[in-house]
Structures are given as structure tokens and as C-alpha cells.
Amino acid sequence: MYIRGEHNPPHFHALYAEYEAQLNIQTLEVIEGKLPRRALAMVLEWAAEHRTELMEDWNLCQAKQLPNPIKPLE
Template identity: 70%
Template structure:
């Protein structure tokens, strides 16, 4: 599972040929959440409140790039790195 961004100890990853809806995986320590790119809703799992807030802030800023990477995933193409939250 390629890591497309990393910030504050949070990894943002996507799987090739993953199931719909378009989403990404956010990992922080022992926590993992699947976040819908379109709605920024947590589909599965959980993150600590502060980590989730950082992930959602980052995802809001990079939604178009996330959708581009999702499209690349569906075609088994190399993913593009996305600038981390600063």
C-alpha cells in the first residue's frame, strides 16, 4: 500500500484496486481510519480526535489530488506524492 503523504506521525495511504467509494487510509500509531474523499466521512475505523482533525484539514486542501491518485489506483498506475500538512 503506497504512502502518498506523511505528517505529524500520520501516514496517508491508498491501495491499488481498492473498493469504492473513493477513499484513503490514515494510520496513526495503532489507529487506522478509512476516509471518504468526497465527503471526508470516516467509513471505518477511528483516529484520536486531534489526528482526525489534522487528516481532515489536510484532505480538504488536497481533495483534487486525492481523487487523481484514486483514479491512478483504479488503473494500477504509480501514485503521486501529496504535500504534507505544515
């Protein structure tokens, strides 16, 4: 997530090598961009486990505050 200039719907950015995608936090749909299938599956698994934390971080970013770290996929 970026602190400045983010737009609705609430989303996060996932980066993998030269790929980037923006995913809607509430629906976990890809809004923009793309990731390889395996990377996308891992991102979706991680995001499903941390959806509440992602929304909390989204709200912090909207308030121009730093987001909290979220554990990686184990």
C-alpha cells in the same frame, strides 16, 4: 491508498500509531476505523486542502498505477 483491491467509494487510509481509518474523499467522512480526535482533525484539514489530488491518485490506483506524492500538512 493501495493499488490493488480498493473498493468504492473513493477513499484513502489514514494511519496514526496503532489507529487506522478509511475516509471518503468526496465527503471526508470516516467510512471505517477511527483516529484520535486531534489526529482526525489534522487529517481532515490536510484532505480538504488536497481533495483534488486525492481523487487523481484514486483514479491512478484504480488504473493500477502508482499514486503521486501529496505534500504533508504544513
